[in-house]
Amino acid sequence: MPDLSHVDDYPEIPVSLRSSRGVLRTGDWRNMRPVLAERVSACTHECPASVPIPRYFHHLAAGRLEEAFATFTLRNPFPRITGRVCPRTCEAGCNRVDREGPVSIRDLERYLGEATAGLPHLPSAEATGSKVAVVGSGPAGLSAAYYLRRSGHEVVVFESQPEAGGMLRYGIPEYRLPSAVVDDEIARLQAMGIRFRTGVALGGDLDLGNLEDEYDAVFVATGAWLGRSMGVEGESLMESGLDFLVASHDAGVRPPGRRCAVVGGGNTALDVARTLRRLGAEATVLYRRTPDEMPAIGEEYRAAVEEGVAFEFLTLPRALRKDGADLVVTLETMRLGDPDDSGRRRPEPTGDDREARFDAVYSAIGETASLEPFPDALKGGDGWLAVGPSGETKADRVFVGGDLATGPATVVEAIAWGRRTAEAVNERIGGGYEVPDWVAEQGDGVVGPTDINPATFPDTDPHHAPHLDAAARLAAGMGEEAGTMTDAEALAEIERCYSCGYCNECGTCFVFCPDVAIRWEDGPVFDYTFCKGCDICTTECPGHVILTVKEEEVARG
Numbered sequence: 001m002p003d004l005s006h007v008d009d010y011p012e013i014p015v016s017l018r019s020s021r022g023v024l025r026t027g028d029w030r031n032m033r034p035v036l037a038e039r040v041s042a043c044t045h046e047c048p049a050s051v052p053i054p055r056y057f058h059h060l061a062a063g064r065l066e067e068a069f070a071t072f073t074l075r076n077p078f079p080r081i082t083g084r085v086c087p088r089t090c091e092a093g094c095n096r097v098d099r100e101g102p103v104s105i106r107d108l109e110r111y112l113g114e115a116t117a118g119l120p121h122l123p124s125a126e127a128t129g130s131k132v133a134v135v136g137s138g139p140a141g142l143s144a145a146y147y148l149r150r151s152g153h154e155v156v157v158f159e160s161q162p163e164a165g166g167m168l169r170y171g172i173p174e175y176r177l178p179s180a181v182v183d184d185e186i187a188r189l190q191a192m193g194i195r196f197r198t199g200v201a202l203g204g205d206l207d208l209g210n211l212e213d214e215y216d217a218v219f220v221a222t223g224a225w226l227g228r229s230m231g232v233e234g235e236s237l238m239e240s241g242l243d244f245l246v247a248s249h250d251a252g253v254r255p256p257g258r259r260c261a262v263v264g265g266g267n268t269a270l271d272v273a274r275t276l277r278r279l280g281a282e283a284t285v286l287y288r289r290t291p292d293e294m295p296a297i298g299e300e301y302r303a304a305v306e307e308g309v310a311f312e313f314l315t316l317p318r319a320l321r322k323d324g325a326d327l328v329v330t331l332e333t334m335r336l337g338d339p340d341d342s343g344r345r346r347p348e349p350t351g352d353d354r355e356a357r358f359d360a361v362y363s364a365i366g367e368t369a370s371l372e373p374f375p376d377a378l379k380g381g382d383g384w385l386a387v388g389p390s391g392e393t394k395a396d397r398v399f400v401g402g403d404l405a406t407g408p409a410t411v412v413e414a415i416a417w418g419r420r421t422a423e424a425v426n427e428r429i430g431g432g433y434e435v436p437d438w439v440a441e442q443g444d445g446v447v448g449p450t451d452i453n454p455a456t457f458p459d460t461d462p463h464h465a466p467h468l469d470a471a472a473r474l475a476a477g478m479g480e481e482a483g484t485m486t487d488a489e490a491l492a493e494i495e496r497c498y499s500c501g502y503c504n505e506c507g508t509c510f511v512f513c514p515d516v517a518i519r520w521e522d523g524p525v526f527d528y529t530f531c532k533g534c535d536i537c538t539t540e541c542p543g544h545v546i547l548t549v550k551e552e553e554v555a556r557g
Contacts, residue, residue, distance in 0.1 A: 025529055026515060030551065032533035034509075034526055037547045039443040039501035043105055046093030049076040049416040052442075053090060053105060054502040054543070060112060061494045061504075069116040072109075074435065076415050077146040078185055080117060081139070081168065083110025084177050084482070086412050087297045095449045095500055100461050103497045104485075107465040111490045117184065121192050125152035128431040130216040133158065135202050138166025139411045140221035140402025142185070143418025144425075145194050151422065151431040153216075155194045160201035160222075167223055167403070168411065170246045171268075173275050174478040179249065203373030212397045217425045219391065221402035221418065224367040230263070234320030237327055238263070241272040241364030248275050248478070255281040257359020261329065262286070263317055264364035265294040266408070270301060272362050273309045278477050284310040284358075286317060288334050293344040303481075306470035316347065317361070326357045369404045390424035391417065399425060447500035451544035454498060456508055463493040499543040509537035509546060 043053045051072060059068035072079055086106050094102030130153045134145045137159040149155045163169060165182040190196065200206055202222055211218045227240045241262060247253045258281055262273045265287035273283040285304070287294065290313045294301060305311070312331075319330040333352040336345035371385065378393050380386035391399035401417040403409060426432045466483035473481045485493070499506070503523055510518050517531035518524045524537075524546075538548045 026532050027517070027527075027529045030528070030531060030533035032535065032548050032550055033528060033531065034533070034535070034537050034546050034548055036503060036524065036545060037443050038438060038441065038503070038545060039445045039447050041447055041500035041502065041543075042093040042095050042449075043090040043103075043500070045446045047075075047090045048410065048413045049082075049419070051075045051090075051109075052502070054497060054499045054504065055438075056112065057108065057494045057497050058499065058502065058504045060108070060115075061491060065116050066119065068112055069119055070122060072112060073122065073146075074439070075419065076412065077121065077143060078113070078139075078415065079109050080113030080181050081177065081185060082412050082415065083107070083113045084181070085172060087410055088299070089412075095447070095452050095498055096454075096496065098449070099454070100459060100496075102462070104462050104464050104493050107463075107485055108490055108493060110465060110482075111485045114484045121146065121188055122150065122433075124150050124192060125431065125433050127154075128152040128429075130154070130429050130431060131156070131214070132425060132429075133211045133215040133218045134221065135206065135211070135218065136166055136221035136223055136402065136404070137164040137186075137196065137198075138221060138223050138402060139168055139414035140223075140404075140418040140421075141166065141219070142168075142189065143415040144219050144221065144401070144422045145418075146189060146192070147419050147422035147433065148219075148425060148431075149189070149192050149194050150433040151426050152433075153425075153429075153431055156215075157189075157194060157196045158200050158202070158206055159196065159198045160204075162199055164196050164198055170249065171242060171271075172411075173245060173248060173271050175274075175278065175473070175476070175481045176271075178480055203370075208373060208375070208398065212395065215397070216429045217397050217399065219399045219401065219418075219421055219425065220404060221400065221414075222369065222373075222404050224369040224403040224408050226368050226370055227363055228366045228368055230317065230363065230365060232317055232319055235363070237320045237322065238361045238363040241268050241362040242367060244272055244362055245275065248279070253279070255279055255360060257325075258282055259357070259359045260284070261356070261358045261361045262364055263361065264366070265289065265296055266364065266366065267296050267300060268367070268408070269364035270296045270304050270309075272364050274300075274304050274307060275478075277304075277307045277309060278474060282308075282310070284312060286312050286315045286331065288314065288316040288347040289336065289344060290314060293336075303470075303473075307474055308470070314347070316349075318353065320361065323357075325359070327359065327361055329356050329358060329361060330354075331356055367403070367408050369407075388424075389420070391421035392424060396428070443501075445501075447544045452498045452500055453540060453542045453544070456506065456542050457496065457498060460492070460496060462496065463489045465489075499545075501543055501545060503545045504543065506542060508540050508542060512536050512540045 056068045056071040088106050090105045091102040132148050132153045134141045134157045145155045169182045260276050260281045261284045262269050263286045276283040314334045316332050318332050333350050334347040337348040340346040387405045391401040399421050401421045402414040465485050517527045538546045
């Protein structure tokens with residue numbers, strides 16, 4: 001039975017008792033009927049990996065950790081990782097966003113990851129006898145390896161760096177994603193039977209043609225590691241921001257001086273600036289647009305400001321030169337013009353120049369991929385790889401994905417790409433993993449803010465994971481800046497979720513039905529013999545899981 005401890009707050013309602021149920025088949029009056037129809041929540045719709053968020057929340061609240069982990073990993077194998085670095089696009093879509101604030105979904109994702117850190121991944125399907133090579137062990141490569149192994153294939157992951165993890169290990173600072181977490185996730189993949197070979201690079205130790213001959217499919221996800229050129233005089237005097245982030249994982253690294261500038265406005269630029277602050281340097285971000293156009297995650301920008309990172313907006317370096325130990329940078333003031341292809345207003349020159357002096361300048365204006373290992377036959381007319389929506393290429397056995405296909409993107413977007421590619425490989429060579437029936441049965445409609453009924457939910461402020469303040473973050477150096485919710489905090493936050501599109505067994509329909517035409521069997525079951533189709537259950541359902549349909553539509557099937 002559902003928990004009905006909250007029903008004292010409900011108004012008195014008329015109920016038909018024995019007289020109607022014993023004598024009248026009141027369902028004969030009905031021309032509409034209620035049906036359970038699981039739909040897509042707004043948060044799931046906004047998640048690049050399409051994680052069924054209300055469903056795994058329900059398992060968590062009931063203490064069913066294995067079920068919660070199994071539900072989550074249908075779409076994303078790494079809640080410990082994305083629970084730390086995901087940009088919270090799900091929260092932006094939360095139907096509670098305009099009340100006290102969205103449900104703290106990313107913090108709950110991290111809670112799930114930590115609570116299930118000791119669980120093994122689900123067993124693989126029956127062995128297919130097929131072998132798949134994954135080149136690159138960043139988020140796309142690791143995701144593809146996981147789903148390919150679950151599908152029953154033998155999987156070998158190749159990585160050019162000394163340790164596996166790709167951008168997860170080398171491109172994200174320790175204070176955001178500790179290497180120990182990456183180590184644990186790779187160990188779980190190894191326990192599934194996935195093999196890793198490190199220190200081998202495509203185009204050097206590995207030849208794409210040889211891999212095609214040896215494996216039934218090859219997925220290349222080598223990322224975007226090459227810095228873009230600014231094309232300014234003296235550019236060779238700049239340091240690579242991404243190279244600095246890689247080096248920052250060495251405990252002995254230090255910036256070359258106290259006064260440092262970072263050119264760019266994306267996540268890499270802010271990671272560099274915040275890392276410089278932790279290493280004791282001053283950091284000034286030079287960005288040619290304004291804060292409104294910055295592609296960096298908003299919370300990263302706010303954290304950088306709190307930590308004392310300076311920002312000079314509408315500023316573009318035009319030239320660099322050495323003057324003794326100083327780097328002298330010529331900076332031009334920009335103004336914003338009309339929007340460009342990205343939808344952001346285009347920076348335009350003003351001719352107003354000035355000079356600034358720094359000890360070091362880091363370029364972080366974006367990264368691109370190296371295409372040297374790929375034959376021209378895999379490229380399109382623009383010289384870039386010709387890639388289908390799931391990583392397909394012109395070669396039957398070769399798939400590509402992640403940042404190599406899209407350019408720099410978020411970790412969760414790369415994870416989603418890896419899963420899609422694994423599914424495309426299965427379509428090509430066979431294999432697959434068990435998917436519950438509810439995945440296919442889930443409706444396409446997205447539950448929006450006007451669909452839900454928030455009356456039965458408490459008006460409470462969000463609960464958040466513990467987070468160090470700016471002074472403590474800087475004092476901790478490269479130590480992790482955020483923690484994990486307690487059990488009580490997690491349960492309280494889950495209670496704030498409207499469970500949009502998913503029946504969380506709240507019992508509201510059971511309580512409000514005036515004809516006692518709903519019985520409970522691990523959820524509501526409609527007794528159409530006595531249901532008159534009054535629509536009360538549909539109106540009162542908090543998450544809009546019960547829909548009312550015309551009987552004639554049911555008859556048509």
